[in-house]
Amino acid sequence: MRTIPASAALASLLLLPACVSAPDAPPPRQAAPRPSPPSASAPLPTPAPVEWQYRPATPGTWSYRAEGSGSVAAFSSPASGTLLSVRCDPAAGRVSVLRTGAGQGSLTIRTSYGATSWPATPGGAGTLAVRAASDTVLDQIAYSRGRFAVEAQGLDTLILPAWAEVGRVIEDCRR
Template sequence: MRLIQPLAFAAPFLILLGSCVGPAPRQAGPAPTPAPRPTPTPAPAQSASPAAPLASEWQDRPAAPGDWRWQSDAAMSVARFGPTAADTKLTIRCDRAVRRISIIRTGAGQGAMTLRTSYGATSWPATAAASVPQTVAIRAAADTALDQIAYSRGKFAVEAAGLEPLIVPAWPEIARVIEDCRG
C-alpha cells in the first residue's frame, strides 16, 4: 500500500513529462526546382488608355460631374444641375401658381421619363419640348415620389428612351424646390 501512494502522486507529472516531446525529425527531400520565369513582352503602344467598363447597376455608376444651383423668385423656385451654369443637364422647377413641379432633362427623349432612387423606380409620362431639345415630366407638388428623389441615398438616375442615363447627386437644392412648391 505504501508503494501505491507515491505512484499515485507522481502519475500526473509523468503524463505531463510525456507531452514534452518535440516534433518528429523531417526527412530531407530533393530541393524544389524553381519554375522558369516568363520573358516579359513589351505591351503595344496605345495612344489612350481604355475606359473602364460601366457598372451594370445605376447605383454603382458614378454621378455625373457638376453642381446643383438653386434660385427663387415670386413665380418659381428652380434647381439646375450641370458642370457649369451655362451647361444645365437637369432642371427641377416649381411653378408656384399651380403647385406643379417640372423635371426637365436636356435632350430629346421619347416616351416616359424613369426616375430611379434608392426607394425604387418611378415612371412618369414625358413630352419632348418643341423649341429646344428637352424632355419634360410634370408632377403635382404633393406627389410622394418627389420625396423619394429628394431623400434618395446619395444620388438618383433620370432615364428617357433615346438618351443616356443621367445620374446626379441628391443634394438639398432638390428638397428646397419641392418644399417651396408645397409651402
C-alpha cells in the same frame, strides 16, 4: 454421401476469388485540351451591366435660384451646360422636371426607394415631365440615399447627387 473436410471447404472458399477475372482498368487519363488564346478578330465578351447606383455620378453641380413666384434647381456641368432642371410653379401646385435633350416617351426616375416612370413630352428645350407638388416620388428623390437617376429613351442616363437644392424646390411648391 461423401463429406468434404472443413479444411478443404475453407481452402476452396479462399481460392474462389482467384477464378474471377480482374476488373477492367480505367482508361488512361487524357489531358484536358487547353483553351486557345483569344485571337485579335474574336470579339471580347460584353461586360455585365452595372446597376445605376454603382455607376459613377454625372459630373456637375446643383444650383438653386428664386424665379418670379417660384424657384428652380438646375444640375449643370461646365462641359455640357444645364442637364436637368427641377422647377416649382406654386400657383399651379406643380413641379416640372426638364431633361435637356430630345428624349422619347417617358422619364424614368430611379431612387433608393425604387423606379417610377413619368409621362413626358418632348419639346424644344428637352423632355418635360410635370407632377403635382404632392407626388411622393418627389420626396423619394429628395431623400434618396446619396443619388438618384433620370433616364429618357435616346439620352444618356443621368446619375445625380441628391443635394438640398432639389428638396428646397419641392418644399417651395408645398407652402
